Amino acid sequence: MKEVLNSRLMHPRDQIAMIMGRIYKRGLTTTSGGNISIIDDSGDIWISPAGVDKGSLHPSDIVCVKKDGNIVGNHRPSSEFPFHKAIYEIRPDIKAIIHAHPPALVSFSIVREIPNTNVISQAKHVCGPIGYAEYELPGSVALGAKIAKEFTKGFNAVIMENHGTVVGGTNMLDTFQRFETLEFSARTLLYGKLLGEPSYLADEEIDAFRKQIPHLLPEMEEVSYPSDEREKRQEICQIVHRACNHGLMISSYGTVSVRWRGNDFLITPTDVPRWDLQINDIVQIKDGKREPGKMPSRTTYLHQEIYARHPEINSIILTQSPYLMAFAVTGAAFNVRTIPESWIFLQDVPALPFGIQFKGRTEIPEILSQNNPAVMIRNDSVLVTGDKLLQTFDRLEVAEFSAKSLVMCAPIGKMVPISNEQVEELRSVFLRG
Ligand SMILES: [Zn+2]
Numbered sequence: 051m052k053e054v055l056n057s058r059l060m061h062p063r064d065q066i067a068m069i070m071g072r073i074y075k076r077g078l079t080t081t082s083g084g085n086i087s088i089i090d091d092s093g094d095i096w097i098s099p100a101g102v103d104k105g106s107l108h109p110s111d112i113v114c115v116k117k118d119g120n121i122v123g124n125h126r127p128s129s130e131f132p133f134h135k136a137i138y139e140i141r142p143d144i145k146a147i148i149h150a151h152p153p154a155l156v157s158f159s160i161v162r163e164i165p166n167t168n169v170i171s172q173a174k175h176v177c178g179p180i181g182y183a184e185y186e187l188p189g190s191v192a193l194g195a196k197i198a199k200e201f202t203k204g205f206n207a208v209i210m211e212n213h214g215t216v217v218g219g220t221n222m223l224d225t226f227q228r229f230e231t232l233e234f235s236a237r238t239l240l241y242g243k244l245l246g247e248p249s250y251l252a253d254e255e256i257d258a259f260r261k262q263i264p265h266l267l268p269e270m271e272e273v274s275y276p277s278d279e280r281e282k283r284q285e286i287c288q289i290v291h292r293a294c295n296h297g298l299m300i301s302s303y304g305t306v307s308v309r310w311r312g313n314d315f316l317i318t319p320t321d322v323p324r325w326d327l328q329i330n331d332i333v334q335i336k337d338g339k340r341e342p343g344k345m346p347s348r349t350t351y352l353h354q355e356i357y358a359r360h361p362e363i364n365s366i367i368l369t370q371s372p373y374l375m376a377f378a379v380t381g382a383a384f385n386v387r388t389i390p391e392s393w394i395f396l397q398d399v400p401a402l403p404f405g406i407q408f409k410g411r412t413e414i415p416e417i418l419s420q421n422n423p424a425v426m427i428r429n430d431s432v433l434v435t436g437d438k439l440l441q442t443f444d445r446l447e448v449a450e451f452s453a454k455s456l457v458m459c460a461p462i463g464k465m466v467p468i469s470n471e472q473v474e475e476l477r478s479v480f481l482r483g
Contacts, residue, residue, distance in 0.1 A: 054326040057221035062088040062096035063112035065222045070098055070107045073150060078233060081105055084150035085128035088222060089138045093117040097134060099125030129189040136194035137218055141201050144218035146225040151214035154236035159209050165236040168250040169379050171259045171430045176231045176302045181205030185212050207232050223323050227301040234300050241376035244460050248379040251429050255404060262348040262408055270339035282308045282316045283329040289443050294325045298446055301325050304369040305347040308439050313357050320345045352407060355415040365439040367446050373453035374432045387467035392452040394480045395445050401426040424449060
């Protein structure tokens with residue numbers, strides 16, 4: 051199984067190498083750009099080296115700058131060490147820092163704007179308010195001072211003018227999640243702007259999202275883990291990791307569930323970073339009760355309702371992917387009549403208002419059907435259903451690809467959908483009954 055990050059027990063050098071590899075693979079840094087550090091309990095700072103390939107960084111490449119200034123390691127520390135040090139000095143609560151030049155945040159930094167994180171439900175809470183540091187020479191003490199000043203104001207994420215971003219957190223998990231969510235918000239805004247004007251959630255709507263109660267179900271007294279149950283845990287973890295690796299899910303948002311027996315199911319927990327999900331994090335829901343000591347997703351009731359009402363649905367993915375979210379935040383019509391595959395897999399995908407996913411609302415289970423296997427929730431997510439989990443995942447991929455084609459075609463011309471006649475022909479050949 052894929053290695054997951056344990057920020058409490060893994061050595062700083064292992065954490066830094068792992069997260070650098072992850073952000074490189076996701077296209078969030080270049081071979082030479084970006085640097086990551088951790089300060090440990092003794093005050094030593096572990097940091098990525100200067101001039102080493104970020105695509106294949108090994109734990110042994112990580113440099114330690116001791117509290118007394120001595121350097122231990124096989125390389126020189128990153129040239130941006132001064133601003134990492136300045137942040138740790140001024141903010142003792144910050145224990146990990148990521149700096150990079152991810153393309154969407156650089157877009158904001160070169161037009162000298164801060165992305166508005168109210169664009170998606172969880173981003174404001176995950177990122178906090180965003181600071182802005184004016185341009186200074188890379189590696190200079192002056193740059194360190196400008197950035198540290200922003201962190202003094204309480205910001206944990208800062209846009210660096212004509213440069214990139216720097217993000218801090220209480221540990222590496224927290225920091226990576228903030229970094230990834232901020233870049234995701236920026237991408238959603240940029241792609242959304244190609245389609246129309248993004249709309250933003252009011253602070254009260256974001257608070258309502260946070261206040262959804264995750265543990266509404268009573269705990270079960272006894273719990274057993276038959277082999278078919280364990281198999282589904284594994285299946286969920288693999289799909290979540292695959293979704294993260296392919297840009298179809300981010301650390302801070304996403305729920306996956308699979309029907310187990312009858313209306314019992316397994317579901318991902320709340321507030322566990324998705325990249326680092328493990329089989330013991332998955333929550334069993336049986337006879338309307340939850341596995342003791344675990345916090346299932348805030349949307350558990352929604353999954354429960356869907357399984358109860360739709361015997362044909364055996365798996366559900368609720369997630370944010372950048373091109374689909376461009377539609378979800380602008381309300382632009384997501385016309386899947388692009389190519390036969392898209393229409394066959396998705397048919398028409400309705401966009402529903404924010405808040406409709408909260409407990410007590412029944413619209414989503416009512417709208418879902420054989421003809422509506424997927425729905426979009428404004429400024430929140432896309433929800434995709436299906437039989438086998440891999441089929442549902444495939445449907446999500448097709449949806450994201452279709453959204454991407456629609457966003458990308460905007461500058462070259464107006465999309466010409468396949469005709470009603472062609473749709474009817476597809477229906478009669480591929481969707482009999
Ligand atoms: Zn830089």
